[in-house]
Amino acid sequence: MEIYNFDRDNGKKITKFNSDFVMSHIIQTDKATTIGCIYLEENGIIGYHKAVVPQLLLIMNGEGHVRGEKEEYYQVGTGDAVFWNKDEWHETKTSVGLTAIVIESEVLNPSSIMTLKK
Structure with missing residues (x-):
């Protein structure tokens, strides 16, 4: 398991075409x-299971805990990306709910475009 960060501070200022915004790149693919x-509502869970394909979970709102194969949980919140x-x-x-x-x-x-969370 790897945890990345895609919050505003990890974005880049875009000014091309008279633009004025920050973009945090997340992923680039060339396949389906x-x-x-x-x-996830309050006290919601995505049960312990094996990933069928590589997957990236982007926490958009709220907070929770994630784990990989070890029984060690890591706190994640808005702006975190778990791979x-x-x-x-x-x-x-x-325990409080989250949207991802x-x-x-x-x-x-994801390591080709995002930085690992410190």
């Missing part, structure tokens, strides 16, 4: 990719 949105490899066991839970975008694809490589 599934993108979905997950809504699990194919066949990696994992779980996500929250999940990206699943055989060709995910």
Whole structure:
């Protein structure tokens, strides 16, 4: 399991075409990719299971705890991105609720575009 950060501080200022915004790049793929949105209510859980393909969980709102194959939980919140490899066991839970975008694809490589969380 790897935890990245895509908050505003990790973005780049874009001024091309008279623009004025910050963009945090997340992922780039050249194969089929599934993108979905997950809504976990208070005390919600995505149960412990094996990833069918590599997946990236982007916490958009709220906070919770994630784990990989070890029984060690890590706190995550808005702006964090959690990556699990194919066949990696994992779980996500929250006591307060969270909303997340999940990206699943055989060709995910978040380290090519994002920085690991410190």
